[in-house]
Amino acid sequence: MKEEMSYSEDLFMPVSKEEKNAERIHRPSIKYWADVWRRLKMNKLAMSGLIIILLFIIMAIVGTKINGFKYYEQDLNVINQKPNLVHWFGTDELGRDLFTRTWFGARYSILIGFMAAFLDFLIGVIYGGVAGMANRRVDSLMMRIAEIIYSIPYLLVVILLSVVFGQGDSLFVMILAMSLTGWVPMAILVRGQVLQLKESEYAMASESLGATKKWILKKHIIPNTLGPILVNITLAVPTAIFAEATLSFLGLGLQPPKSSLGTLANDGLAGLAVGNGYQILIPAVFISLIMFSFNVLGDGLRDALDPRLRK
Amino acid sequence: MAKYIIKRVAISLVTIWAIITITFILMHSVPGNPFRSESKMPPGVYENLLKKYGLDKPLPEQYTIYLKRLLKGDFGESMKSRVETVNDMINRGFPVSAYLGLQALIIALCFGPALGVIAALNQNKWPDYLSMVIAILGISVPSFIMGTIFIQFLARNISWLPIAGWGTFAHTILPSLALAMMPLAYIARLMRSSMLEILGQDYIKTAKSKGISKSAVVLKHAVRNAILPIVSVLGTLVSNLLVGSFVVEKIFGIPGLGMSFVSSISNRDYTLIMGTTIFYAIILIVMLLLVDIAYVFVDPRIKLTKEGR
Numbered sequence: 001m002k003e004e005m006s007y008s009e010d011l012f013m014p015v016s017k018e019e020k021n022a023e024r025i026h027r028p029s030i031k032y033w034a035d036v037w038r039r040l041k042m043n044k045l046a047m048s049g050l051i052i053i054l055l056f057i058i059m060a061i062v063g064t065k066i067n068g069f070k071y072y073e074q075d076l077n078v079i080n081q082k083p084n085l086v087h088w089f090g091t092d093e094l095g096r097d098l099f100t101r102t103w104f105g106a107r108y109s110i111l112i113g114f115m116a117a118f119l120d121f122l123i124g125v126i127y128g129g130v131a132g133m134a135n136r137r138v139d140s141l142m143m144r145i146a147e148i149i150y151s152i153p154y155l156l157v158v159i160l161l162s163v164v165f166g167q168g169d170s171l172f173v174m175i176l177a178m179s180l181t182g183w184v185p186m187a188i189l190v191r192g193q194v195l196q197l198k199e200s201e202y203a204m205a206s207e208s209l210g211a212t213k214k215w216i217l218k219k220h221i222i223p224n225t226l227g228p229i230l231v232n233i234t235l236a237v238p239t240a241i242f243a244e245a246t247l248s249f250l251g252l253g254l255q256p257p258k259s260s261l262g263t264l265a266n267d268g269l270a271g272l273a274v275g276n277g278y279q280i281l282i283p284a285v286f287i288s289l290i291m292f293s294f295n296v297l298g299d300g301l302r303d304a305l306d307p308r309l310r311k
Numbered sequence: 312m313a314k315y316i317i318k319r320v321a322i323s324l325v326t327i328w329a330i331i332t333i334t335f336i337l338m339h340s341v342p343g344n345p346f347r348s349e350s351k352m353p354p355g356v357y358e359n360l361l362k363k364y365g366l367d368k369p370l371p372e373q374y375t376i377y378l379k380r381l382l383k384g385d386f387g388e389s390m391k392s393r394v395e396t397v398n399d400m401i402n403r404g405f406p407v408s409a410y411l412g413l414q415a416l417i418i419a420l421c422f423g424p425a426l427g428v429i430a431a432l433n434q435n436k437w438p439d440y441l442s443m444v445i446a447i448l449g450i451s452v453p454s455f456i457m458g459t460i461f462i463q464f465l466a467r468n469i470s471w472l473p474i475a476g477w478g479t480f481a482h483t484i485l486p487s488l489a490l491a492m493m494p495l496a497y498i499a500r501l502m503r504s505s506m507l508e509i510l511g512q513d514y515i516k517t518a519k520s521k522g523i524s525k526s527a528v529v530l531k532h533a534v535r536n537a538i539l540p541i542v543s544v545l546g547t548l549v550s551n552l553l554v555g556s557f558v559v560e561k562i563f564g565i566p567g568l569g570m571s572f573v574s575s576i577s578n579r580d581y582t583l584i585m586g587t588t589i590f591y592a593i594i595l596i597v598m599l600l601l602v603d604i605a606y607v608f609v610d611p612r613i614k615l616t617k618e619g620r
Contacts, residue, residue: 148326152592252576272459
């Protein structure tokens, strides 16, 4: 049976302006990172971590210049003073101003944390990216090597290197030694993501348009792994700060008159024995605060980046 | 599966060899040598000392000699202590360190998962927040600070427990607690997230709808599956304990291997540093290997997949 279909003329008229407006998206579209930031802002714990970190960074830059003392300046007339109006955090057993020394130490601790995390990021992304894009045999060889390096406890490496290179310029040695093993988790993470993403449609489309592997890695895969990488960096910073504090506490870190939060805690331990508890209290609280802030920020970032937790 | 285990053992052996070689090269690339510092030494004595420690031979020969001695379990002599060899120090210090580490591990393995389970079962209620505050504190406060706090408040102010030293059980409580806090917190966090994931699974709903009591659902169905990730991080935790022991032994004045390792570094006792490092590395890698093999037995799913990591 054949049915006669009829179309009226007005079906083919252009839509009126009002109807066009109905199709428009009224709210501005939220970009990926803006969305992450929006969700991070709702996480009070992570935001307080971020604020504490920013405060620490600002104070580490300007804090040594606030009350007019130098970090190496000794004044034997005012040794072991409790916190007071002149020396806000008190003085140590050589009469050095602990307020200035603490911020000087925080500067070193934060510097070591960020530099080590940055090196981890650089080496890890390159190594993981290359391993992921290479053929199976190269990939598995590279991963075996990474596994071997990773199973060496990093503190042993740091200790060995600081013995070999001497402790004169230990900031550089320490950062180097920490990154020597620290990049491996990042490389494993990036490799996993690359293996997954290089099979995706957009990577294939790019390849069929003649893109090289390097281009695909740089333009398509790495930008799409930035989220987990960022979380990893945020958690690598406190690891490095912790390692530095532990080393300095053992007397293997920075040498006086330089200070880090770890060396200050080590000096403070001696003060504690003779009843000057304030000398260890401040560096101890600061180390814990920094570790806490980075940890909650990293956790918050991970939650904010996880689309499954989207409300 | 036998193939997997053989492969893991082979990789571990290669790793141990790599560490020995790297340590050897690093220790022998230190500028000068340890006897140069002792001034006013007659040249004859100096040469004899070099000969005694085999430092007069070419480096490759020293390396093969060292490897051969290691194979026999001989870690060499100490350069500073005239009476004790590295083996003596390991024999003396390691049991102490191992006891401390084991006790800390037991504490962490008892309380960590329990804390995580309690948190997961009461998600977003006060027990959850309390456990996670404890966990975050445990991760944020380094063990040397934790140890100092314990000494100050529990030993010095209240004097419940001895401040430092070694000998009785009371001496071991504070250091092993200080050592256990970090792994405990780590396990608790891991356990919480893995429990939350498992509790959302269909088979938990099935078990509940079959009318099984709540405790049986939690213990038999949820915890048994949620504990798997904990097993896989055990190796890392042992490594954490090892590093922590350096610090905790220093604070509490415990005559363990960590303490003699740290003092060997400040004494620049190269043979002792080399021997202890290699010993630590071997212990750690054997632990990692054991954990990996144990994991195959604990998790039946691994046998099904070809590429087990």
